[in-house]
Amino acid sequence: MNKEHFYCNNEKSRLRENSVNLYNVKGLRVVVKNISLLFAFRDKFLSFRQKVNQLQKKDVFNADGRHTFFIPVDEGFKPTTRSDLIDAKVIDGHVIPNYVLFTQATPETEEYKSLAFSDNVKVIISFTTSANGKEEITYVKSNTVAGDAKHSRGVVLADIVRANIPVKNGVVHLIQRPLMVVDTTVIDFLKEKEDGPLCKFYEVIMDLGEHNQFLNELTLAKDITLFAPSNEAWNEISVQNIIRNQQKLKEILNLHLVRERLPLDAIIHNNMNQIYQAPTALPRKYLYFNVINHHNNLTLTVEGGGVNATVTQTNIAATNGFIHIIDRVLGVPYTTVFEKMKTDPMLNITYNLGKRQMFNHQLNDMEHRYTYFVPRDHAWLKFQIKHPSAYNALFKEDFGYYTKQILERHLIRTDRSYTVSDLKLLANETHPFVLPSSRDPLRLRVKESDKNYYVEWNGRWIHVFRPDVECTNGIIHVIDEPFVLESDIRATGSADKTRSTYAFILLFISFAFARILEN
The missing domain is CATH 2.30.180.10 (FAS1 domain)
Incomplete structure (x- = not known):
């Protein structure tokens, strides 16, 4: 036997076979109307009713049990060709079997299989809301997750123009247009x-x-x-x-x-x-x-x-x-360089390195404009493969000074920020441009190749993976290789070795002292 459910006050309950009463979200009793669904509100959906009769699908709406029905009103058939796109499978896509779903009480994240859920075509239905000023509009959406030549994949949204009409075998929602039918342009x-x-x-x-x-x-x-x-x-x-x-x-x-x-x-x-x-x-x-x-x-x-x-x-x-x-308009920045570094999933490693000696704190400053060349995580992982000791040293508290120095080389703080186009005008392939980085002058050349930008630093051409990431106080350029010198690698490596040697000497002295005490 199929299970039958209704949603009320966000709780799912079993409907008893002889259930007479349902309760809406305000707790008021609603008497289930003992009328045939297809003849209720007949003046509202003549076009759909005609298709149901023509395709001999009347039994779908008269079926015993507790179901949810979506009926498109005549307004949704104004494109006269739309009616021709409705076949038996589309009609099945307007019914959720064995669930009685009231709009306000049904969770938005819940998806339900429609009657149009078979081997070839699979359609699921859910509710969603959209804010328009102070008003909140409720929609039903069909999602054809598997389609065929006649039934396109994708979502169709329809306004619910009259919701929660109780009938003997479930609940009816009148909707503004048919579900499943894809016949409009973007x-x-x-x-x-x-x-x-x-x-x-x-x-x-x-x-x-x-x-x-x-x-x-x-x-x-x-x-x-x-x-x-x-x-x-x-x-x-x-x-x-x-x-x-x-x-x-x-x-x-x-x-x-x-x-x-x-x-x-x-x-x-x-x-x-x-x-x-x-x-x-x-x-x-x-x-x-x-x-x-x-x-x-x-x-x-x-x-x-x-x-x-x-x-x-x-x-x-x-x-x-x-x-x-x-949920946002692209291209209109709303975060500082610091906030962008903190939240961007591609920039985690550089952000964590910037925690050393509070390097990141300045990136919230609105008094200056920053141009920050930020190695993406993939760039640091490649560096780790080549120089594992130096990479590991960068994250150690004892080497915060070296880490900060390396990051300072990537950061320009002036009264303006520079897009890649700006830099290309100032520094082409033959004439480098010197930028005042936080550490020492940053000499760069810029070129464009196959719709990609590259910056030349210290004799190496480095791909700009994401140029011009705009922030409220500057611009980030995401690059594919960090600005790290051989001397940086030697410094971190030798410092690591020095610390290891020092630890070994202390261990040896402790061991020798213990032996002396034993004697």
Whole structure:
């Protein structure tokens, strides 16, 4: 026998076979209506009812038991061709069997198998909410995790226009559009509703004019992925200030667009052995991804222009690509160099080295502007393989002086910060430029090759893995090799040997003294 459940006050309970009463989230009794589902509110969903009858799926909605039904209203069939895309499998995708789910009481993180969950097509359903000013809108989303030629993979979001209608065999939610049906472009999704989950993003795009280049690309492109900031993300004061500059706004928008389809599983696959980077529509700018697996719950973060954002909704499907909703606007810095160093998963080793002799503390200073060449973790691990003793010595308290000296060579503190483009103008391949680092003058040359930047230091060309990570008080350039001299290696190595020799001498003296006492 199938188990039947309902969610009320965030607690899951078994429904008794002869249950008559349910309780809503406020504890008020709701009498289950003894009516046939398909004839309730018939004037609201004529189009869907016709498809149900045409495909002989009426029994799905009259089935005994306790189920959750999602019924799209006629408004959702305004594209006249949409009705043609609804087949028997799509209708099954509007039913969650054996669960009675009320919107406010059902956890957002819970996913439920729909009736459309078979060997070929697998559709799961969940609830989500989105803030639009002071108002909170509840959506239902279908996620086709396995599709076929007729049923595209990805998420479809639908407003719940009337929720929690109790019926004899469960509960009904009237929704704004059909689930599972992917028939709109990326730009159609953005502008679909005035109070939609990305309505603020669409308003910002339109601030550039009705026929601006970014809008045209979203409309005409065939394979794109848009990392779209939520409505809340645009309310940040720093964002409001910077988007008034139209040239800067164009750059920021292009930073959110990737000219290929990037569903979540593709990002995870590409990120397995190395940090995945995807080129954006802004020349020479990339997005960098990090996948965090905590108790089998995956969290995807994306960084662009120095801003790290969390993807709050993945894989919204469109006919020309995917949309991922993120919680921050990329390219508008909100952290200091110190805060960025502390939170960036790629820069852990340099940050920990900077704890020696409080080197990191200055990086919170807003009175100066910093340009910091930061070796990424991978660079330090390569250094460790070549020079294990020197690497280990850098982390020892006794060698904090040497560690601080090495880091000072990477840091420039002046009244301005330098992008890689700035440095390239000042220091090309033939003429080095001298920067006043915290330790001694830093002589650099800069070149560009195959859309990548390289800095020449001490006769070695070093790849700039992530240029121009913007912060509120400076810029970080993530590099693939630390600025470490042979003399640094000898100094740390010899100091380590000296300490070992000194310890050996003390041990020998103690041993000899003990023997004398014995005699």
